[in-house]
Amino acid sequence: MLPFTLEKVTSVQAAIAAASSGRRFIAGGTTLIDLMREEVEQPAHLVDINTLPLSEIRIEGSDLVIGALARMADVAAHSDVQRLHPLVAESLIEGASPQLRNMASIGGNLLQRVRCPYFRMHDAPCNKRTPNSGCAAIEGLNAGHAILGTSDHCVATHPSDVAVALVALDATMQVRGPRGERSFPVEELFRLPGDTPHLEHTLLPGELILAVRVPGGPSSRRARYLKVRDRASYEFALVSAAAALDVEDGVIRQARLAVGGVGTRPWRLRMVEKALIGKAPDRKIFETAARLALEGARPLSGNHYKLELLPRTIVRAFEMTGEAA
Amino acid sequence: MTTNVIGNPLPRVDGRAKVTGAARYAADFNQGGQAYAVIVGATVGLGRVTGIETAPVEKMPGVVAVITHRNAPRLPYAPHKSYIDPATGERLHVLQDDQVRFYGQPVAIVVADTLDQAERAAAALRVSYTAERPLVDPADPKARPVVPEAGKQPDARLPADTARGNADSALADAPVKVDAIYEIARENHNPMEPHATVAAWNGNRLTLWSKSQFVVNEQAEIAAVFGLPPENVQVICPFIGGAFGTSLRTWPHVTLAAMAARQVERPVKLVLTRKQMFFMTGHRPRTLQRMALGATADGKLTSIVHEGTGETSRYEEFMEALTSVTTFLYSTPNVRTRYRLLPLDIGTPNHMRGPGEASGVFALECAVDELSYKLGIDPIDLRRRNEPAIDEGENKPFSSRSLMKCHDLAAERFGWSRRLPVPRSMRDGRLLVGMGMASASYPAFHAPANARARLLPDGTAEVEVAASDMGPGTYTSMTQVAAETLGLPVERVRLSLGRSDYPPAPSHGGSWTMASVGSAIRAACMAVQEEAARRPQDGRPVEATASAQRDPDVAARFSMHSFGAVFAEVAVDPDVGTIRLRRAVGAYGIGRVVNPRLARSQCIGGMIGGIGMALMERTVLDPRDGRPVNAHMADYLLPVNLDIPQLEAHFVEEIDPHVNALGVKGLGEIALVGMAPAIANAVFHATGKRVRSLPIRIEDVLSV
Numbered sequence A: 001m002l003p004f005t006l007e008k009v010t011s012v013q014a015a016i017a018a019a020s021s022g023r024r025f026i027a028g029g030t031t032l033i034d035l036m037r038e039e040v041e042q043p044a045h046l047v048d049i050n051t052l053p054l055s056e057i058r059i060e061g062s063d064l065v066i067g068a069l070a071r072m073a074d075v076a077a078h079s080d081v082q083r084l085h086p087l088v089a090e091s092l093i094e095g096a097s098p099q100l101r102n103m104a105s106i107g108g109n110l111l112q113r114v115r116c117p118y119f120r121m122h123d124a125p126c127n128k129r130t131p132n133s134g135c136a137a138i139e140g141l142n143a144g145h146a147i148l149g150t151s152d153h154c155v156a157t158h159p160s161d162v163a164v165a166l167v168a169l170d171a172t173m174q175v176r177g178p179r180g181e182r183s184f185p186v187e188e189l190f191r192l193p194g195d196t197p198h199l200e201h202t203l204l205p206g207e208l209i210l211a212v213r214v215p216g217g218p219s220s221r222r223a224r225y226l227k228v229r230d231r232a233s234y235e236f237a238l239v240s241a242a243a244a245l246d247v248e249d250g251v252i253r254q255a256r257l258a259v260g261g262v263g264t265r266p267w268r269l270r271m272v273e274k275a276l277i278g279k280a281p282d283r284k285i286f287e288t289a290a291r292l293a294l295e296g297a298r299p300l301s302g303n304h305y306k307l308e309l310l311p312r313t314i315v316r317a318f319e320m321t322g323e324a325a
Numbered sequence B: 001m002t003t004n005v006i007g008n009p010l011p012r013v014d015g016r017a018k019v020t021g022a023a024r025y026a027a028d029f030n031q032g033g034q035a036y037a038v039i040v041g042a043t044v045g046l047g048r049v050t051g052i053e054t055a056p057v058e059k060m061p062g063v064v065a066v067i068t069h070r071n072a073p074r075l076p077y078a079p080h081k082s083y084i085d086p087a088t089g090e091r092l093h094v095l096q097d098d099q100v101r102f103y104g105q106p107v108a109i110v111v112a113d114t115l116d117q118a119e120r121a122a123a124a125l126r127v128s129y130t131a132e133r134p135l136v137d138p139a140d141p142k143a144r145p146v147v148p149e150a151g152k153q154p155d156a157r158l159p160a161d162t163a164r165g166n167a168d169s170a171l172a173d174a175p176v177k178v179d180a181i182y183e184i185a186r187e188n189h190n191p192m193e194p195h196a197t198v199a200a201w202n203g204n205r206l207t208l209w210s211k212s213q214f215v216v217n218e219q220a221e222i223a224a225v226f227g228l229p230p231e232n233v234q235v236i237c238p239f240i241g242g243a244f245g246t247s248l249r250t251w252p253h254v255t256l257a258a259m260a261a262r263q264v265e266r267p268v269k270l271v272l273t274r275k276q277m278f279f280m281t282g283h284r285p286r287t288l289q290r291m292a293l294g295a296t297a298d299g300k301l302t303s304i305v306h307e308g309t310g311e312t313s314r315y316e317e318f319m320e321a322l323t324s325v326t327t328f329l330y331s332t333p334n335v336r337t338r339y340r341l342l343p344l345d346i347g348t349p350n351h352m353r354g355p356g357e358a359s360g361v362f363a364l365e366c367a368v369d370e371l372s373y374k375l376g377i378d379p380i381d382l383r384r385r386n387e388p389a390i391d392e393g394e395n396k397p398f399s400s401r402s403l404m405k406c407h408d409l410a411a412e413r414f415g416w417s418r419r420l421p422v423p424r425s426m427r428d429g430r431l432l433v434g435m436g437m438a439s440a441s442y443p444a445f446h447a448p449a450n451a452r453a454r455l456l457p458d459g460t461a462e463v464e465v466a467a468s469d470m471g472p473g474t475y476t477s478m479t480q481v482a483a484e485t486l487g488l489p490v491e492r493v494r495l496s497l498g499r500s501d502y503p504p505a506p507s508h509g510g511s512w513t514m515a516s517v518g519s520a521i522r523a524a525c526m527a528v529q530e531e532a533a534r535r536p537q538d539g540r541p542v543e544a545t546a547s548a549q550r551d552p553d554v555a556a557r558f559s560m561h562s563f564g565a566v567f568a569e570v571a572v573d574p575d576v577g578t579i580r581l582r583r584a585v586g587a588y589g590i591g592r593v594v595n596p597r598l599a600r601s602q603c604i605g606g607m608i609g610g611i612g613m614a615l616m617e618r619t620v621l622d623p624r625d626g627r628p629v630n631a632h633m634a635d636y637l638l639p640v641n642l643d644i645p646q647l648e649a650h651f652v653e654e655i656d657p658h659v660n661a662l663g664v665k666g667l668g669e670i671a672l673v674g675m676a677p678a679i680a681n682a683v684f685h686a687t688g689k690r691v692r693s694l695p696i697r698i699e700d701v702l703s704v
Ligand SMILES: Cc1cc2nc3c(=O)[nH]c(=O)nc-3n(C[C@H](O)[C@H](O)[C@H](O)COP(=O)(O)OP(=O)(O)OC[C@H]3O[C@@H](n4cnc5c(N)ncnc54)[C@H](O)[C@@H]3O)c2cc1C
Pocket: A024, A025, A026, A027, A028, A029, A030, A031, A032, A033, A034, A049, A068, A069, A072, A094, A095, A096, A097, A100, A103, A104, A105, A106, A107, A108, A109, A110, A111, A112, A159, A160, A161, A162, A207, A208, A209, A210, A234, A235, A236, A237, B634
């Protein structure tokens, strides 16, 4: 681990000022410290933002507002979140381990780095860690990698679970930087790797995530998160799906779907959503629509199974929206 | 007088010390003025070191030494092999030449004042290589099997070839056959405690506080490596945080710690990283096995052909008991076994809980399950029809064999009668439910061991033996043996383990510690009582040392093994393929149970190891350079709490008068042995799809 300085700030203003001069925020530290231990992340100066008043979870009108420093465990256990946004709660509970969820913040979760094993190996080429060094995964072991949104430069999946749920629900980010506050859809936080996989998000220098806002709506309550993996806990998704349906008089009015474990960013599937509208919710319809998810999919040597698993996961997630959690 | 201490479910005598942190593990023995060492591993899988830029690293803060093959002392490496080391080949000579034999092999060691400085210096060290593509995949056609040298003699402990009758022609003639290939992934032991050594020299005497399941062999090995008389080396390891076999051998990091300490003339502490434990300290070898069974239509086995191959390194032939159980588990006139090794560019594998048996029994018990479906005979019934009266491989009676009793007990507790025989016919809601079972077996070994007992004037007793306790509860169960023999309450007996200057004990592995060390302790306690009776009571301590070993005549007359039966229920999601174990029941015949609480705990632990083997564990090597890509606890899957359902372990009444005076057979390994086939058989029953490679994962059952 390289040496670094650690500075505590007590105001959002001070935090932004510090970050504008090149310092990195640290929240729960579960991503950052882990990668600093392995010298994959090498920040020289850290700003500890944990004392900022950004951990509130509240309901505003029909929206749920989650402070950037709210811990995964607290959000998941919050009664309003469970009642109004079960999808958010479920996606958080399915992530990481209890110990990690106690430390990990929502803001940090969205900015967590990829789990591609080569990313952590200094003795392997990785464009994301070292631009233009190559990608060890494309010709290497890539069973866990993406089939959607990949490029010839990087094929790593975005690992966050809650981000998949937030993207499905059209959540927005509230951020503040040296030039003031702005908000934008969570979906727009994430970049595709293209030929610059080292650039992962769209925050401007010095910008601090303040909160995430999840709009309420008819479909938010009939929503489920299905995470498929080989062990029951403490494993990233092979494939996951956040699915929501608004059904009225036996007909689908609105559908929402985002998937994880398959895309280089949390992957919204609007074509699948569209194919469901106006139909009666049943397995056949789900199956037909789910096939559209594979459009543009590019499997790698080790992850052909995701072509089979992705539609199945989508079908099952939509089915689950009609079942109690 | 306290009697009947043996058989009591005593809680661990060392439990309090462990949970309060008073128990000291190897890395806890910090020495004044110690320096810290970090190993630099090769980043290529095969080749030569062509350059090491030591100068810039030597100038880094706190660095006291950078040792490479260029400046390392040439060590004597006198010949030394214990039974725990491969019989053929030569151990890795560390930092003695420029060759890289496998990915991660140590190429340098950096020593600094603090751990942080050593880590940073190690990360900064630039090493260049000429590299070739290593051969690391056993399925690669370029991999050529060899006959293991130590198995060539017909009387070898692990013979390469065995035969009775004519298995191949009987197989060809058999009306019903199963003939299939089974594959098991490489697994790493992954105990909680990392390997650690603190080394301190005093002149030409060396003390090692070092994680070891076999302190007297660590002493002998390091003495041989450094050309010292064994009495100059002392190895201390009172506690072990789990090992599962990985600390049976003395690996090169122990040599490196001692080498570094001598070089810098200070004590040196060396703790391996989790990642390094994936390539420097052995693993369960990948295996490929052909298992062919022939049977009559009414389910009588007429032939078994078992051909198994395990990977090994290029420099040593690691052997395990892959085909042994096949020769005696069933009654059949025709059996042929063949065991081969596949030398690859990897580090030498080693024993991992249930070594050989766990892998071999997986193939055998899955094949028997397949046969049961072909015949339409209940799997338990099929086993009963082929239950032998004697060990037909050795042509000897068993000292005891309660296998069918185990099946009856486990089947009843499990509720096997509720099972519908047709695959894919049981459901719970949407989920496919499957029930599977398997037999398990592991040898009842016994090795010579020694112990010392001392009666103190205050009415307490001390017992010393160079054995270890890696977690099964040896401290507790041995205290029970001593207390019962001495007629003392357990609180008045103090047992000390884990020092090489105590009376020598065999390796803490092979499920033989209770039999071997327990017998030695019993003998020492009897001897000290005799001594006390002989001597006038003068208020001085009375001491006696004794040894025990199995009577060779009895050993020659009987075949001695533990047996067990394991039943498992799984649920498979027909949509997304998730496989979850729902419950498992094991019943074991292991002779006398010294402490039912610890025995149960041991069994549950072994069964959990079996869950990992069946559904999760595999170390994946990148074929381009042999690096393990999932050398990380988040990526190498082990069962977590949510994967561990209700597990039951039962013991059948079994009195074995032949194995040893205590009547114990050992159970550390057998509990792992039958679990993977029971789960695999349950997965077949649930899905109708036979998966013959472990671990069984979602992608394997998806195409259901
Ligand atoms: C072993 C392991 C398993 C895991 N499994 C899962 C899983 O299954 N599913 C899942 O979703 N996640 C998983 N995680 C990831 C975990 O959820 C994240 O590590 C965690 O959410 C990060 O939050 P943090 O507060 O610790 O972030 P930190 O480590 O403190 O920060 C992460 C990044 O975010 C930046 N940052 C933090 N807060 C802000 C802010 N307010 N504004 C701007 N930038 C900010 C930091 O500068 C840093 O770059 C796992 C992590 C580990 C280590």
